[in-house]
Amino acid sequence: MKVLVPVKRVIDYNVKARVKPDQSGVDLANVKMSMNPFDEIAVEEAVRLVEGKEHHAAGTATEIVVVSIGPAQAQETIRTALAMGADRGVLIQSDSDLEPLAVAKVLQKVVEEEQPNLVLMGKQAIDGDNNAVGQMLAALLGWPQATFASKLVVAGDSAEVTREIDGGLQTLKVSLPAVVTTDLRLNTPRYASLPNIMKAKKKEIAMKAVADYGVDTAPRLKVLKVTEPPKRQAGVKVDNAADLVAKLRNEAGVL
Template sequence: MKVLVPVKRVLDYNLKVRVKPDGSGVDLSNLKMSINPFCEIAVEEAVRMKEGGGGHTKDSATEIVAVSIGPDQSQETLRNALAIGADRGILVKADGEIEPLAVAKILKGVIDAEKPDLVILGKQAIDDDNNATAQMLAALLDWPQATFASKIVLAGSKATVTREVDGGLQTLDVDLPAIISTDLRLNEPRYASLPNIMKAKKKPIDVKAPADYGVDTAPRLKTIKTTEPGKRQAGIKVKTTAELVGKLKEAGVI
């Protein structure tokens, strides 16, 4: 079984986002970039499939292909995925912000060429929080999808996916090939060991371009202005329930 895992290069989640003084966007200069946490969970799950961990049978994944769409620096993100356990990488070199539909179209081209049995990707990226690529990709491919997966069990040509929904947990059976997006509680990614980091430097990364898949990445949306959230106003203390009700009426809450 071949598993394809898209990964994205994003600002490290430990850092505070800064808005450019002119409001034209987010200032990423001289800041640490990392693999998107949800993508890292997807890579970890694919590796567990190959190793026979996490309830999977051993060798349920025989090859793991990591794919990243972005600038040259995205090779670092791919090396991170390779150090966790992916077998090889594909970089689709593209500068600027690539919108979810363009990402889905590029991934469809990669999938048409690679013909994987399963695609696992993070449910969203922590920079734009669109949560749209997996759903768009499933629609373009006309494949079954299971989003927000907290547990995946493979059995033959099917995957049983437990997904988190507002009312609790939902369990789905999907036929392979399928698209699965990962939630936080699916697993806890491992730390890449030094030997695996060194091995990852020798693993192959193919470099492609969006044009190789016939995709135009020109943005459909235009950012008018970017601003930081307004500062939260301090609250007030009340002594009685009647005073509380009065303040809520003044605020128009009741």
């Protein structure tokens, strides 16, 4: 079984994003970048499908292909996935950050080319927080989808996915091929060992361009302004419980 894992290069989750002075977007100059955390979880789950860890039978997956759409530096992101255990990578070079629909259209062509049995991807990227590509890709392919997976069990030609919803947990059974998006509690990604990092340097990364896939990636959205969230106001001290109740009732309006 072949697993395709899309990954995205984003600002590291430990870094505080800075808005450009002209409010046209987020400043990426000299900022640490890394793999989107939800995508890292997807890579880890794909590797576990190969290794037979947790509740997976060994050899459930036989090949892991990682694909990224982004600048040349996204090769580092793919190398991270290869060091974790993926087999080969595909970098589709794009200097602009494509919108979710455009990403889904390009990934549709990659899926048609690679013919995977499962697309395993993060539920969202932490930069745009759109949470849309997985759903759009499944719709374009006409495949079943299971989003926000907190548990995945693949058996034969189907997958059982436990997904996190507002009311608790929901379990779905989908026929393969399918698109599954990963949530935070699916697993804890591994740290790549030094030998695997060295091996990853020799693994193949195919270099492509968005134009190679002949899809319409014209933007449908226009960013008007990007601003930082309002600064949190300083708290106030009260002398006694009566003053606290009065402020909660009269000023905060919560009582």
